Amino acid sequence: MSNQIPSSAITIGIDIGGTKILGGLVDSSGNILSATRRDTPKAGGDELYLQICEVIRELNSKSEVSGIGISCAALISADRRTVISAPNISNWNFVNLGERLERDFSLPIVVENDANAAMWAEYKFGAAKGFNPVMFFIIGTGMGGGFVVDGKLYRGAYGIGAEFGHMKVQSEGILCGCGAIGCIEQYASGSALMRYAKEGIAADPVLGQEILNLGDGSVSGLTGSILTKAAQANNQIAISAFNTCADWLGSAIASYTLLLDPAAIIIGGGVIDAGELFLTPVREAMGRYMPFADTHPAPKIIAAKFGNNAGLIGAAILVRE
Structure with a gap:
């Protein structure tokens, strides 16, 4: 048609x-x-x-x-x-x-x-406009990626290009929904963020209850928005969960930078509701893990304009x- x-x-x-x-x-x-x-x-x-x-x-x-x-x-x-x-x-x-x-x-x-x-959307009307090349990470239940170079959306030979969430980062890691083991999605996605939070709550139930009280009081009722509110209220379990997720993402960005040399990387999805609570540790982790760190400019890390x-x-x- x-x-x-x-x-x-x-x-x-x-x-x-x-x-x-x-x-x-x-x-x-x-x-x-x-x-x-x-x-x-x-x-x-x-x-x-x-x-x-x-x-x-x-x-x-x-x-x-x-x-x-x-x-x-x-x-x-x-x-x-x-x-x-x-x-x-x-x-x-x-x-x-x-x-x-x-x-x-x-x-x-x-x-x-x-x-x-x-x-x-971000390239045409949002935070990615004017950057070339530019990468995008969407962090929701899973972790997806997009890449625009010379004004064109890169899809690869068979339509599977720029699947940044499925780079292997752990040889003995967690089984991913894609069938592989140890994909970065299992460590830097919204699902991983919730796993880190639940582990923290189990380790410190008293501090964890402060988070749960922002919802219905149960672990099963925990959501990303509740975790974001807890981090904004300086709950250390919530902040630690965001920092762990950010550390993994920053390390992945450092590797991708050497492969693709983007001018900017746009971060979108539900996790971006946390704003600089998430983006600042991502930038810091990128700097720690960046190969040849002092020899080239690092890409800008920018929040997506359009969110979800x-x-x-x-x-x-x-x-x-």
């Missing part, structure tokens, strides 16, 4: 993650005109597809739309049609999402990796291109 979409038209962007589905009506300047949210069904699969369709119908009821862009936390085929593998979403492998949505809605469809979509909305904005823009 042709993607000739006029600049005056509205498109839908949908961001599918391990815990939530975000959808929005987006104009050609990257502005979100209306937004909605659903929880990602734990069963994934057909239940997830039905939720995606509900989001599309809700948004389409508010405005005529000319295309649908999908951002998904997954490996995506080179033709941007099929979800190949989604480590953090159940029953969501080898799903020809583009074909199914095109059949059901008769609109142009683009399916893109969530970090690539978010990278594109970057994926849906980027997807809505990509369907126009």
Whole structure:
């Protein structure tokens, strides 16, 4: 289906993650005109597809739309049609999402990796604008990456380029959802951050209860936003969890810098709600681990402009291109 979409038209962007589905009506300047949210069904699969369709119908009821862009936390085929593998979403492998949505809605469809979509939003309208080359890390349930060089989104030969979250950092490490062992995602993602916090709470229940009291009082009720509030209130368990996560990310950034030499690295996803509580130790760790540290400029480490909305904005823009 042709993607000739006029600049005056509205498109839908949908961001599918391990815990939530975000959808929005987006104009050609990257502005979100209306937004909605659903929880990602734990069963994934057909239940997830039905939720995606509900989001599309809700948004389409508010405005005529000319295309649908999908951002998904997954490996995506080179033709941007099929979800190949989604480590953090159940029953969501080898799903020809583009074909199914095109059949059901008769609109142009683009399916893109969530970090690539978010990278594109930040490059076109956000914190990455003007930098070349520029990297992007999206830190949510997992850890994704995007890379723009010479104004083009780098996808590689088969669509799996810039999967920065799956660099191996521990030979005897934690099993990753991708099937490999010791990926950086297992040490510098939102899931890892929560693991560090829960370990700290178990080691010091009294101090840990200060964190839990910000929620429903239980470990099962602990969320990233609660942990961020605790860190901002100077709770040392929460601060230690962020510092551990930041140390791993900073070490990875040091290695990637020598491979790709980016002018800037944009950090997005839910973890960025902590702001400089997270970014400052990331920069410090990058400096500690940087090879040839005194011989070259380090990349700028910058918070993403669009936060959790970057994926849906980027997807809505990509369907126009």
